[in-house]
Amino acid sequence: MAVDFSPEDLKVIETRQFQCDEIINKSSNILGLFGPYCPGRFDGWSCWPSTPAGEIANQSCPAIMNYDPNRLVFYKCEEDGTWIFNEKFNKSWVNYTTCINIEDFEFRQQIILIYCVGYGVSLVALLVSLALLTYFKSLRCARITVHMNLFSSFAMNNFLWLLWYSLVVNDQDVLSENKLWCRVLHVVLFTFLISNYSWMLCEGIYLHTVLVSAFISERRLLRCMLALGWGIPLLTTSIYAPVRSVLGENVDELGRCWIQDGRFNKILMVPVVITVFLNVIFLVNIVRVLLIKLRKGPANGGSGSGASRTSLQALRATMLLVPLLGLNFLLTPFRPEANHPWEYVYEVVSAMTASLQGLCVAILFCFCNGEVIAQVKRKWRTIMFRPRANSCTVTTVSVRKFVRSSYPANGEEKV
Structure with a gap:
């Protein structure tokens, strides 16, 4: 070799x-x-x-x-x-x-297993969510399009993490050879990782815009969301990759396939921190606007329209996801030192929160979405009761034909 x-x-x-x-x-x-x-x-x-x-x-x-x-x-x-x-x-x-520390090595393998299982479960949930939103054409709108892009970014990120763990992390030959393809995989992986946060920012901006500026063109807003959601990660990694390849190859210790976090990872963290911070600001203002609308709504004798149920559901989902997505970065300063008693607990919690984020996104924005649930129930009723309805129709038509043929047409007997 x-x-x-x-x-x-x-x-x-x-x-x-x-x-x-x-x-x-x-x-x-x-x-x-x-x-x-x-x-x-x-x-x-x-x-x-x-x-x-x-x-x-x-x-x-x-x-x-x-x-x-x-x-x-x-x-x-x-x-x-x-x-x-x-x-x-x-x-x-x-x-x-x-x-090799055998005990530590076995623990690291268990952590990798937790990551792989979590990413696998999240990927399945996200693919099911995308299938549902694609199948039900009546759900198509700008808000659902933003959801679908968020699901797509998470699904690609989870799939790439599974590739990373199977092709790079456990293969010492790949790490020692440090081939170009594994560094490209690293860059693509972090492009979609950053896109998770940029599309969550788009969720917050969209919700904020719809509630505050109700007369804005949704088509124009959607174009801005697409440019922002995919533009931020592409711009970030287009800066990160050349900088690390030129300046970091000889100074980052254990930099094979860029598997270790070097000093240039701060370039990747900047947009993530900014997006989480902006989302918090947007959510605070959204809550303020909704409280004003609820006070001025018809239920309180005001002339305002109040807040829709859809807006409240979207707000609740976004408010739950923003701290969840930022949890890994909030925990980073509290990372225990090597061989610390709390190191294993930290690694397990970090693995679970990171790998199951996609599952939480699918649950909050799809599986708990009232519109999606209504469409699924309607389709289920149609599938379950269609044969029975056809049978009743055929029977009714047959009875009517029999009755008409059994009585004269002059109307002496009416049914």
């Missing part, structure tokens, strides 16, 4: 090898006076000084891959003065498996 080292990695390796050569020369000169020994060597990451025969050398694990720098890696020097030989690889080989 060919590994593409960055120029910075090559410089680090050259420096380590130069330092290792000095250590080896010093240790070899001393040990040569006391009998057989294994000559020092540099394996690409760790420097192994000359070691007396029959002893086991140890080093701190290198800070690469999933290795724990606090653990030790061992290299045995045989009695004949040769390093231990591994028949499977047909060469002298350093066993770095001790560098």
